[in-house]
Amino acid sequence: MEDKKRNEAYNKYIKAKIPKTKPWPSLFNSFWVGGLICVIGQGINDFYLWVFPNISQQTGWSLTLITLIFIAAFLTGIGVYDQIGKFAGGGSIVPITGFSNSITSPSIEFKSEGIIYGICVKMFTIAGPVIVFGVASSMVVGLIYWIISLF
Amino acid sequence: MKTGQKTENSFESKQTIRLKNQPKIIGSYAIVGPKEGKGNFADFFDYVMKNDFFGEKTFEKAERKMLESAITGVIQNAKLQPKDVDLMIAGDLLNQIISSSYAARAFQFPFLGLYGACSTMAESLAIGAVLVDGGFYQNIVCCTGSHFSTAERQYRFPLELGNQRPPTSQWTVTGAGASIVSLQGDGPKITTVTFGKVVDWGINDVNNMGGAMAPAARDTMLAHFRNTKTGPDDYDLIVTGDLGKLGSEILIDLMEDEGITLGMNYCDCGQTYFRRDQKTLCGASGAGCCATVFNSYIIKKLNEGEYHKVLFMPTGALLSTTSSQQGDTIPCVCHAIVVEK
Numbered sequence: 093m094e095d096k097k098r099n100e101a102y103n104k105y106i107k108a109k110i111p112k113t114k115p116w117p118s119l120f121n122s123f124w125v126g127g128l129i130c131v132i133g134q135g136i137n138d139f140y141l142w143v144f145p146n147i148s149q150q151t152g153w154s155l156t157l158i159t160l161i162f163i164a165a166f167l168t169g170i171g172v173y174d175q176i177g178k179f180a181g182g183g184s185i186v187p188i189t190g191f192s193n194s195i196t197s198p199s200i201e202f203k204s205e206g207i208i209y210g211i212c213v214k215m216f217t218i219a220g221p222v223i224v225f226g227v228a229s230s231m232v233v234g235l236i237y238w239i240i241s242l243f
Numbered sequence: 244m245k246t247g248q249k250t251e252n253s254f255e256s257k258q259t260i261r262l263k264n265q266p267k268i269i270g271s272y273a274i275v276g277p278k279e280g281k282g283n284f285a286d287f288f289d290y291v292m293k294n295d296f297f298g299e300k301t302f303e304k305a306e307r308k309m310l311e312s313a314i315t316g317v318i319q320n321a322k323l324q325p326k327d328v329d330l331m332i333a334g335d336l337l338n339q340i341i342s343s344s345y346a347a348r349a350f351q352f353p354f355l356g357l358y359g360a361c362s363t364m365a366e367s368l369a370i371g372a373v374l375v376d377g378g379f380y381q382n383i384v385c386c387t388g389s390h391f392s393t394a395e396r397q398y399r400f401p402l403e404l405g406n407q408r409p410p411t412s413q414w415t416v417t418g419a420g421a422s423i424v425s426l427q428g429d430g431p432k433i434t435t436v437t438f439g440k441v442v443d444w445g446i447n448d449v450n451n452m453g454g455a456m457a458p459a460a461r462d463t464m465l466a467h468f469r470n471t472k473t474g475p476d477d478y479d480l481i482v483t484g485d486l487g488k489l490g491s492e493i494l495i496d497l498m499e500d501e502g503i504t505l506g507m508n509y510c511d512c513g514q515t516y517f518r519r520d521q522k523t524l525c526g527a528s529g530a531g532c533c534a535t536v537f538n539s540y541i542i543k544k545l546n547e548g549e550y551h552k553v554l555f556m557p558t559g560a561l562l563s564t565t566s567s568q569q570g571d572t573i574p575c576v577c578h579a580i581v582v583e584k
Contacts, residue, residue: 099445099572105496106446106454110489111410118407168403177405184405197403201396204301218404 122183125176129187133160157188164189168196194218259437259470266375268368268582269382269428270321271538274313276391276417279535282517282527287539288418289316295392295417303337306390309419310335310346314386317421317538321428323382328352328423332371333386334363336394336415336530343386352384360559361485362439363387364420364534365578368555371424372433372580381425388419389529398449398564411451413487413513413528414521420534422542431545431553435471435581439463441561443574449567453490453513453525456558459575460486461497463556467579468503475505479550482541483577484533484557485513487525512536512557533557541582551584 137156140147147155167173173193177184184190195215202214216223254261273288280291290312297305310333318325331350333343334357347354359366367385374380392402394415400406424433442462446455460483468474475481486494491511498505516527516536537555544550556579567573 096445102444102458103446106451106493109493110451110454113407113410168405171403174403174405178407180405181407190405193403193405197401197405200403201401204303218400 118181121179122181124183125180126183126186129160129184129189133187136160160187160189161192164192165196168193169200173197191219191222194222254470256466256470258440258466259435260373261435262372262376262433264376264378264426265432265434265583266372266424266426267428267430267432268422268542269425269430270317270319270323270423271421271542272313272316272320273420273535273539274309274316274388274418275531275535278391278521279416279418279516279527282521283515284536284540287543288535289320289539292417295390302390302392302396303341306335306337306342306388306393306419307345309390309417310342310386310388310421311349313388313419313421314346314350314384317384317386317423321382321423321425323423325350325352328382328384329380330355330371330374331384331386332357332367333384334358334367334530335387336360336389337397342388342390342393346386357387358561359576359578360561361389361528361530361532362557362559362576362578363530364484364537365555365557365580366438366559368422368424368433369436369438369578369580371422372436375424375426381427383424384421385424386419386421387530387534389415389417389531391415391417391529394529408524409450411448411453411487411489411525413452413485413525414517414523415529416516416527416531416535418529418531418535420531420536420538422538431542431582431584433580434583435467437463437467437470437556437579439466439577439579441574441576443572445572447567447570447572449562449573451489452485452528452560452573453487454493455573456486456560456575456577457490457493457497459577460490460494460556460558461501463577463579464494464498465501465503467554467556471581475503475508478552478554478581479508480541480552481505481509481554482533482536482556483509483511483513484559485526485528486511486558487513487528489525490558530559545582545584548584553582555580555582 202210274290331352335342371383442459444458512533513526558577
């Protein structure tokens with residue numbers, strides 16, 4: 093009982109003591125870096141539509157995504173993307189480039205344990221939950237959409 | 244001897260042991276990675292690696308090789324032959340302490356593996372000193388180390404993942420330190436040893452090790468001062484392991500509550516390890532942090548006579564990824580040794 097009280101008091105003291113992340117500078121950095129990634133994506137999209145005028149908008153988007161994923165994976169491989177991430181935080185995690193980084197980085201890291209047990213098993217350690225929640229929530233949204241469409 | 248009867252060595256409580264024969268640290272060796280080699284203690288290390296791989300294929304193999312070269316180095320430093328070493332006591336941070344065991348494979352010494360997390364250096368020195376003091380062994384190698392990349396991969400995220408570190412996080416030191424404890428030869432003496440209890444004040448934030456470990460340091464420090472009837476002013480230097488910037492401030496606060504003021508002679512290896520522009524947030528951590536500082540800076544300053552009496556008390560957080568994922572709080576331990584000129 094005595095211990096519990098002491099622990100609570102100590103946790104309270106620690107909470108007041110720990111340095112906080114400054115919200116405004118980090119929000120600002122993640123905003124402009126995230127925005128820049130989106131602008132680059134739009135640029136790539138426009139470029140594809142200009143070079144191949146006959147492809148559909150849908151195909152243009154797919155090509156853009158593939159290109160962005162490749163660029164992020166490449167930057168991860170040469171050790172640049174983690175520097176961007178350190179600076180931008182959410183700004184470089186939320187776009188699809190962050191997703192690419194989260195799959196590439198464990199693949200590089202666990203290469204030493206072999207292809208099956210290293211790369212294949214560990215590849216989705218970070219991205220796995222994102223995929224699970226993405227699929228699960230799209231199911232829920234689809235269900236809601238179906239119910240609404242009944243009326 | 245009847246139980247409960249005081250032995251010749253003993254203090255008020257058996258937690259603190261006075262070593263009658265005063266074993267000496269006759270050799271010391273510290274090897275560090277490139278980032279550490281640019282830190283505040285750069286001039287004192289015996290060897291700075293050119294890169295984190297140390298000529299090996301994986302970081303785990305590099306950590307192992309680091310421990311091996313620390314042991315080889317310390318044997319040379321003490322002007323001994325490998326056959327003169329009677330026992331090796333070592334530990335590290337990896338699962339099943341593989342770095343130490345595999346390093347021991349390279350030598351034909353009897354081997355005791357320890358796990359005291361970041362407190363391993365003091366733990367191994369304390370056990371080594373007690374065994375030498377009792378006359379059971381001649382020369383004992385005490386060794387520990389850690390590697391940023393292996394620790395990061397075991398406890399946190401892949402290196403190339405673009406995430407931000409919380410402001411309380413610390414940087415695991417790539418480095419290994421080794422000492423040889425012996426009764427023969429010259430060097431600073433280990434006079435008193437206090438083994439710590441496991442203390443847990445209910446912190447479960449794995450990014451705030453300093454906050455979790457400070458109560459353990461407080462507990463051992465109080466026990467040590469009470470048993471030896473000394474205070475902070477009796478030491479030239481009181482040095483904790485890797486509490487970091489935040490943790491050492493917390494320890495100062497906690498000791499203040501007990502009426503003990505830690506002044507200018509108190510410092511923390513983790514807090515002072517890196518320069519400010521190396522961006523390590525709360526400082527350094529890891530078993531290699533205090534091991535490399537102790538085996539380079541502190542031993543050299545003791546030999547030069549700048550310090551006469553040092554209280555070395557690194558702390559260790561005894562958690563695993565499983566325990567923290569299950570929401571458990573972090574139990575910590577702190578072992579103290581007194582080293583005198």
